[in-house]
Amino acid sequence: MNRDSLLYPLRNPSDTTADPALWNWAQNTVVGQRQQLHQPQSEAALQQLLRTTQGKVRVVGSRLSPGRMLCVQPDDVLVDLSALRGVLAQDEESVTFAAGTPMQQIYDTLTEMDRMLASSPGVIAVQTLAGAMASGTHGQGLNQSSLADEALRIRMVLADGSVREWVRGEADFPAAQTSLGALGIVTAVTLRTQPSRLFTCHKFAVSADTLEQDLPAWNTQFEMSKAWWFVDDNLMHVWNAAEASHDDAQAWYANQREVIEHGDDTDSSLNETIDQTLAQMHRDTQIHGKGGKQFRTVTRFRDFTDVSGDIYQLFCRGIAVPQINVEIGVPLAQTPQIISKIKAWYAESKPHMHYPIILRCTGASEAWLSPAYQHPTCFFGFVVYYADDGSLSQEGLHFLSEVEKLLAAEGGRPHWGKYYDPQRYQWRDIYPQWDAFRAVRDRLDPTHRFSNDYVTALFD
Template sequence: MSAVEYHVEAVPQKGPAALPIADEKPEPMLHDPVDVHGVSPVANPILMNWCGMTPLGRRTQVFRPKTEEEISAILVSSPDRKIRPIGSGLAYEAIAAVDDGDSVLVELSHFTGLERVDHENSTARFGAGTSVDSAIALLTEKALMISCSPGVIGMQTLAGCVSTSTHGQGLQQSSFSDAIHSLRMVRANGDVVDIDASDGDFGAYIGSLGLLGIIVSISLKTSPLRAFICKKMNVSYEVFAERWIQWNEESEFCKAWWYPETDLVHVWRIDEDRGEIDAVLRADPTLNSTIDLLSGKMADHTKDPCLVGCQFATIDRFRNTTDQKGFLHEIVCKGIPVPQINCEIAVPLDQLPNALRSLRSWLDTNGTSTLHYPFIFRCTGPSEAWLSPAYGSAVCFIGFLVYLAHDGSWGTGCMEMMRSIQEALYPCQGIPHLGKHFCLDIWQPEHNLRRWNDFTTLCRRHDPRGQFLNRLLSKMFAPT
């Protein structure tokens, strides 16, 4: 099956002639385009998301402000013009997209870098367009680390992490949004405001999908840099199902990959390295034959019989399981950004047994022919972010994905699989990660998000014209 072809129609621009909607010269990509064969140039007047599946708008609609005043000016001078912030383009659904040629995409490449370190309050302030990789590197130079587990993809911008409640793993912490001390943003009326936890609506801002304003700087909570040891093991599904929650309670960070083809589960348990023991330099080959099996299916689904694409590296790295030492980001922030359709559903911890039974039932009915990557499990503690699936309670995120072929197509039955797994997890009080793929007709925000009414009320107060809404977000937060 081929990817759907999208077109964004040009509409004559209106408003003040001096409005700097686009530069005169062709603009570069938001980041180096990535496909299954690595980085390659792409010449396309339509700006696509990172995997080339979702159009965001025309490149001529991208506005790169250099000051807060320029952002205020574009918001105030054309209040009927739709405005959407864009970061690295990692969201799969059209959250960051604009729907007509008159709208503007605000890109924050001029708002980057470390602005200030406050040792007294253990915070560090960055420009909102700073990448996670850059923020981590700058903090590491100062023997500091972010006070949460980062996600797996380091090219994501800090504003993108906050806006989508990106998360790592660990019951002792929650999403990236919960590591925010304060943020500075430009509201729809042009006001520049600083917001922190003293604001009763702070939880709405740390995960707002760009609906409450354009974030320009972010103060992160920090802690002293620590070294960790990641103990890796391969266990049976039965052992995993029995002990997964216990492992999460005992270790600071845990992550697991379940391979239904052989019912093996690869588990990471990450704790501070106190120098008490050395990492065991052993190579456990238990998972190797399972990886061979998945590589064959992946080669078929992604039309890559010679196994040259980067997607194979995402599972080859699990061969010959070996423990690892390093800083936290060196262990967990190692995602390979291969074009994919990625979905993640969070279920409350007390619903995890039901979710596992639902997945087992789904497998009994559908088999594993359409799967070419394991199910991924990451638990987090309760979040303060209103739109986070973990709002108010600890959850286990269950991830599943489909890699795309070089021509942008996916294997037969793969999208049907993505939908049917979502349907299987819905009865388990599951809520999707809004920065990834989800079927809106299954997951209705007004029914699934506990603070939906409060959030939409706040949006109407600060953006009465719906300037930050697009078609998808209107369906989610301003249904008629």
């Protein structure tokens, strides 16, 4: 197997429902066998499972991440926490959820309570709470950071079956916030909440000529900002969100709490670019006609307009489609010069663009292994969708590889739950608390039961 196929595995397009092998969600890696999968119905049952089994242990979650994060040996144990979901406790300032609760259920529950998290949501919401925290899921906005930064308490079953409750303020709490599943199995998380607020998202298209200055300005001036960079056409599509006006909020309530679209006149200035992007995606994926969900991620930019709604309605708008997704976080202070370097590289090499570059910025994170640890961060996201036959555009993958090389050289940190080339990173150099995390891991799991080839390569 060549190196590219390890980094960016081809997808099995067949129905695997009856397959004795257990695949990850994208069906590009077998993570184990179904007979290895255990579904404890309670925390006590999970404790008993750990006490009475041998071998390594991994939690499967929603299986959204690259398969290498889960893959186990035949004698190892896979754990499904889907029975551990829902609200366990609440007070005026926080809600405790079972760790297997899907993020969409959390958002729906908080909305019913007229509450929200301070952290902006990730693009999709099919992840479990524990999985989203462990891999560093984040949204956008400099006044907040990752989902893990909203945790007040983290309850975890350790390798010997005992329970540890981590409390914000404890010296090693930042190790548990984004743990890659290497410390123990999270069973419950207490998240701090705040009263729900409404936002108006202002959408526009603009030249990328001054992106180096514009991106920091958008993120400073607006509570949340997200942008798509269509490099081929030197255009930006930008969403800047601020708290909704009284009139916009009243219109939202009058509309049965559904998203409000503003104005009868829509902006069609991106339509030609959208058509060109869609044509390129059709060629890359060998899908003809209107195609599948991956094309809807681009067609939504056609004839756009401003909208008002709650934070989840506006920003949790992703469409889950099997893909190779690379996302690298770089210090916000270095972002202008990095954008200039990407422009220069593009002008020189004219790489194949499969999909626009996605730009999201967050504030600094407290989690030791967060890509945004210690400093405001800009995340550069890149996507290549699978073709119907499970193949990938080689030109698209070349672009991913080259741009990751550029960002890694600038001290970039990869999103743990997405794809990256581990040979490009010196972990101790880019994570100041790397050895501190390893020390916590060695103390809590001295036999490294929550390890596998992926975790071992990182820490051992």
